[in-house]
Amino acid sequence: MRRPRGGPHRAAGRPVNGPAEVVDLSVVIPAYNEERRLGPTLDAVTRYLGENEDRWGAWEVVVADDGSNDGTGDLVTEREDPRVRLVAGPRNRGKGSALRLGVAASRGRRVLVTDADLAAPIEELEKLDKALCEGNAAAIGSRSVPGATIEDRQHRLRELLGRAGNVLIRRTAVPGIRDTQCGFKLFEGDRAREAFAASRLNGWGIDVEVLRHFHRAGRQIAEVPVRWSHQPGSKVRSLDYLRVLAELTLLRARAVRPADVLAVTLFLLMSAALYSGRLSDPGHRYLPDSLQDQNQWEWFFAVTADNVAHLRNPLFTDLQGFPDGVNLMANTVMLGLSVPFAPLTLLAGPAVSLSVAMALGLAATAAAWYGLIVKRLVRRRAAAFTGAALAAFAPPMVSHANAHPNFVILFMIPLIVDRALRLCAGTRVVRDGIVLGLMAAYQVFLGEEPLLLASIGMVLFAGAYGVVRRDVARAARRPLLKGLAVGAAVCLPLVALPLAWQFAGPQSYKSVLHGDNAGNSPLALLSFAERSLIWGDAVRANALSLNPTEQNAFYGWPLVAVAFAIVVRLWERALVKALAFTAVAAAVLSLGPKFRIPMTDQVYPGPWALLTHKPLFESVIEGRVAMICAPVLGMLLALAVDRLAATRSPGTQYVGLLGVCLALLPLIPAPLKAVDRAGTPAFFTDGAWKSYVGDGESLVTVPLPDPGNAEALHWQTEAGLGFRLPGGYFNGPYGDDRIGIYGAVPRYTSNMLREVRYTGVVPAIGKNWRAQARRDFAFWKAGVLVVAPQPHDDALREAVTELVGREGMWVDGVWVWDLHETRPREAS
Known part of the structure; x- marks a missing residue:
């Protein structure tokens, strides 16, 4: 008579030397309604182990019955060999539940897990055992690595679906493992029992969950090629791969470390605190230290959203710089961000969109550096947080946070470093x-200059590390060069057209003039930035930098001193040597093509002189190279904090952590300065401008917008980009050599009106000036001239009246001169 199916824990026979005796090998077989296939499998396994006891020693076979309702359990209990045991659950819960039960009941120094169909022959155990003897904690049979053979394939469609599902599983759960689902795996016994006990999945996904446990614990996993053949009656369906993926996604969400969640939350809070003055009311708040860049970037987001909404060319527009227009690809409009943000821009406006993008982007950059440091350098989350916080919130980053999202939103850079x-x-x-290649292509649409700087940093690091570890460099050279070639083959076709437009399209230019020497003073590397909470000095910082948005160094002498001490203390590590060289080399390059020794008149050429006239490098503001130091110093701090946390000397810990705190304390930034934004005249917001600007015409604000005063760009966005503007704040060509300048090509009238705005002095205007003004108005295709309230607006009004030959009219908060002489106007 057969015994009842299911029920409480059952065991057949007794171990030879009692239940607590350790054996050399345990074979665990999960089974559910395997009455037909389990018998031959048990015969093959016991015969092989019995014939090779001198090879495998004492062994046992544990069949984990997952609530079968056929004769699966009886096949085990009716065997006379006490080394074959049965453990059973009360009901069918899935393969994961059965394996957890079976492995928990095992006693082997090594544990082999194999499916009931024995698709991988038991003789393949020798290959897995060899891998464990080589120092691995787990060896998994694989059908996907070179050397594997598949003798009897499953249906082609099923195989393709299975492969697709397995790709999704690998991408989601276990990096580097090609075949997670082959049910033939050998583990160190104690490690296996620990991993399976920690598992939570009851389905097929337990294979991946256990491998993830080994991977996270830093234990080596070997993927071994095996012979495999498809066995009829398999219970794994192709859709089960998607079910596994769903299980693992849920598992990953549950398994996120609280420390990681806390780190990301703190990064978000830090970013929100930095931008607190603008986040409270983005549409009506302005960062004065951005100079005119906030107006420019809001315009970039607005014009990109407008182009997307109207299916226009996102690489060009004539809404600014009319009639020549603006090459948007040559102006770092961050299409990789401004395009995805287009719905928010259209819904809430460019001020809100830019504010949200910069706040979230800065936090995302910190999180990305945190992930890289945790993965590659240290495992202690506090150490990684310290390093990532410095990498993302260092003084140069805070300076650029005023105005330059392309130097704040750098989350792709750590991902590119990791992939390299x-x-x-x-x-x-x-x-x-x-x-x-895909990452690099995307970064091109986020910012080419940060990608170039990151490449410089990686080349410096790779060169230094290669010198210190020549063996590693030799081993890495061929795959690295091959991978870079593959990446270039992927990236270049994606960016070829946009880059061709950027460098050879309408309104393209060769290089940007930013002065003979925009490098850092050596003192800037040791001084404190304007926004440093404790020792910030705006006067000194601005004296050592181009402007508040370009304080590209200012790490402070305490951090430099602590970094030097870290390098000395950890000098035996090749990684530290390479990081130290990278930081020093970047700092020296940032001095520019020539630099002056502080407090002397001695000027020397700098290494940047070798690059200053080379393509791509000629447009770089060389002081920005010092930004490379931020993540490098962050990594050095992370290594130091990690080492201090591991030391057993309380005195060493106290002194070391105190030094780190004293180095970082002066760098804590104060929130960025924010002021109320001047209101936009009703002439623009109420649509009064529409009756003055015809098709193909422009609206000329007086003076024309330029890099020193670009408020007209804000008025234009407030008017829904409904009219075109001459002048503007962008990069464009000048002269026959097409040298890049900031703003539109100046004309006599625009220069004169700008001088009036800044000096309040109106020159003598005769018929020559009026004739030149008519030519300039015609070039701009001007329909109307507008003077809004501003400094020296009386002088501007007088100058325009002289140029036009008649008084303007006060219309909705501005003075208006209609240039359509035949169209009468009435004052409002």
Whole structure:
């Protein structure tokens, strides 16, 4: 008579030497309604182990019955061999539940998990055992690595669906493992019992969950090629791969470390605190230290959203710089961000969109550096947080946070660095090269100059590390070069057209004039930035930098001193040597093509002189190279904090952590300055301008917008980009050599009106000036001239009256001169 199915824990036979005796090998077989296939599998396994006891020693077979309702359990209990045991659950819960039960009941120094169909022959155990003997904690049989053979394939459609599902699983859960679902795996016994006990999944996803446990614990996993053949009656369906993916997604959400959540939350709070003055009311608040850049960037977001909404070319517009227009690709409009943000821009306005993008982007950048440091440098979350906070909130980053989202939103840079390091490992060169190419292409649409600076930093680091570890450099050279070639082959076709437009399209230019020497003073590297909460000195900081948005160094002498001490203390590590060289080299390059020794008249050429006239480098503000130091110093701090946390000397810990705190304390930034924004005249917001500007005409604000006063761009966005503006704040060509300048090509009238605005002095205007003004108005295709309330507006009104030959009219808060002489106007 057969015994009842299911029920409480059952065991057949007794272990030879009692239940607590440790054996050399446990074979765990999960089973659910396997009456037909389990018998031959048990025969094959016991016969092989019995014939090779000198090889495997004492062994046992544990069948984990997952609530079968056929004769599966009887096949085990009716066997006379006490080394074959049965453990059973009360009901069917899934493969994961059965394996958890079976592995928990195992006693082997090593545990083999194999499916009831024995698709991988038991003889393949020798290959897995060899991998464990080589120092791995787990060895998994694989059908996907070189050397594997598949003798009897499953249906082609099922195989393709299975592969697709397995790709999704690998992408989601276990990096580097090609075949997670082959049910033939050998583990160190104690490690297996620990991993399976920690598992939570009851379905097929337990294979991946257990491998993730080993991976997170830093234990080596070997993927071993095996023979495999499809067995009829498999209970794994192709859709089960998607079910596994769903299980793992839920598991990943539950398994997120609280420390990681806390780190990201703190980064968000830090970013919100920095931008608190603008976030409270983005539409009516302005960051004065951005100079005119906030107006410019809001316009960039607005024009991109407008182009997207009307399906226009996102690389060009004539809404500014009319009639020549603006090459948007040559102006870093961050299409990779402004396009995805277009719905928010259209819904809430460019001021809100830019504010949200910069606040979230800065936090995302910190989180990305945090992830890289945790993955590559240290495992202690506090150490990683310290390093990432410095990388993202260092004084240069805070300075650019006023105005330059392309230098704040850098979350792709750590991902690119990580992918390049993966290439050096040489495991999945083609795949990693493709991903790197896609990442680089996306970063081009976020900012080319940050990508160039990151490349400089990676080259400096790679060169230094290669000198220190020549063996590593030799091993990494071939896969790295191959991966970079693959990445270039992927990236270039994606960016070829936009880059061709940027460098050869309408309104393209060769380089941007930013002065003979925009490098850092050596003193800037040791001084404190304007927004440093404790020792910030606006007068000194601005004397050592181009402007408040370009304080590209200012790390402070305490941090430099602590970094020097860290390098000395950890000098034996090749990583520290390479990081130190990278920081020093970047700092020296940032001095520019020439630099003066402080407190002397001695001027020397700098290394940047070798690059200053080279393509791409000629437009770089060389002082920005010092920004490379921010993540490098962050990594050095992370290594130091991690080492201090591991030391057993309380005195060393106290002194070391005190030094880190004293170095970072002066760098804590104060919130960015924000002021109430001047209201936009009703002439623009109420649509009064529409009756003055015809098709193909422009609205000329007086003076014309330029890099020193670009408020007219804000008026234009407030008017829904309904009219075109001559002048503007952008980069464009000048002269036959097409040298890049800031703003539109100046004309006599625009220069004169700008001088009046800044000096309040109206020159003598005769018929020559009036004739030149008519030519300039015609060039701009001006329909109307507008003088809004501003400093020296009386002088501007007088100058325009002289140029036009008649008084203007006061219309909705501005003075208006209608240039359509035949169209009568009435004052409001």
